[in-house]
Amino acid sequence: MIRPELKSKPSEDISILVKLDNHAWNYLCECGDASALTVKEIQNSKAVFISHTHIDHFVNFDAVIRHQIGMERRVVICGPKGIADQVQSKIKSYTWNLIEKGSIIFELREYEHEEIKVYEIEPPNWELKKLPSLTGNRLYEDKDFVVTATLLDHKIPVLAYLFKEHDTVKIDIGKSGFQGGKWVKDLKVAFENESPDAPIQIQDKTYVAKDLYHLLSIKKGDSLGIIMDHAAHTENHTKIKKHFTGCNTVFVESFYLNEDREQAETNFHSYAKQSGKIMAEAKVKNPIPVHFSRKYKEEDINTILHQFTTAYNEHLEE
Ligand SMILES: [Zn+2]
Numbered sequence: 001m002i003r004p005e006l007k008s009k010p011s012e013d014i015s016i017l018v019k020l021d022n023h024a025w026n027y028l029c030e031c032g033d034a035s036a037l038t039v040k041e042i043q044n045s046k047a048v049f050i051s052h053t054h055i056d057h058f059v060n061f062d063a064v065i066r067h068q069i070g071m072e073r074r075v076v077i078c079g080p081k082g083i084a085d086q087v088q089s090k091i092k093s094y095t096w097n098l099i100e101k102g103s104i105i106f107e108l109r110e111y112e113h114e115e116i117k118v119y120e121i122e123p124p125n126w127e128l129k130k131l132p133s134l135t136g137n138r139l140y141e142d143k144d145f146v147v148t149a150t151l152l153d154h155k156i157p158v159l160a161y162l163f164k165e166h167d168t169v170k171i172d173i174g175k176s177g178f179q180g181g182k183w184v185k186d187l188k189v190a191f192e193n194e195s196p197d198a199p200i201q202i203q204d205k206t207y208v209a210k211d212l213y214h215l216l217s218i219k220k221g222d223s224l225g226i227i228m229d230h231a232a233h234t235e236n237h238t239k240i241k242k243h244f245t246g247c248n249t250v251f252v253e254s255f256y257l258n259e260d261r262e263q264a265e266t267n268f269h270s271y272a273k274q275s276g277k278i279m280a281e282a283k284v285k286n287p288i289p290v291h292f293s294r295k296y297k298e299e300d301i302n303t304i305l306h307q308f309t310t311a312y313n314e315h316l317e318e
């Protein structure tokens, strides 16, 4: 299971922390100024995902620099074109005479149209070193999950991220009549490697892997979307549907009330009913509207939530 935690109050900038079951690290999405994000959570973040660098999404990146330095680790920072220069600029605004080489390495991954430019930067000189680029949209991969991105239009490119846990193979040992043992792993490996004829040794007898496949079932991996600022227009909605359809949980920008549609259009933002509608059209099971204009009071935000849910339910039934 993927367990996201919203670290910002409705009146604060956006920040979401992603944790996974049986997984030691966590992952930080968006660096708005969020009061519930702790130093420990920042230190335990192995990668940071930034949708775009408007100040409300990037202002608290200083805290990542502040608390990750000295961890003697590599931390991956993903973001749009220009993120490498912007991270370097933030770092270079401070004095680092007491920080030695090896105290941190930031690996920066810039996504632009199926190409990921990769850089690294480390003390004491903090110069950007170019590493080989990657192709495709897989920005981050781990043994348990993968993160892909699609670019949305917010008058600037914004990365919308999809965390997808790998499917896992489960075995019903009880049904087999055998005791557990090495064969369980061998059978799973045979299945995963598509080797149906692999020999599987159980006690003193050898079986053919495919004859035991009836004991296996596939547990679908969980999925989480992080869709930040975007204009509520057809092109963006088409991309959202393409990338996020069937997703379990999605945090989606819902910046304005329906009544402020004009302002949303001017600022290339979404608004309550459009965010709710696109979540229904993408058949997202658990959509969570987030990131509201700071001009709104608590009751306005409650209205946004209500407008969002109404639109979601309306379009779900269609
Ligand atoms: Zn923005």
Ligand SMILES: [Zn+2]
Binding pocket: 054, 056, 057, 229, 291
């Ligand atoms: Zn924003």
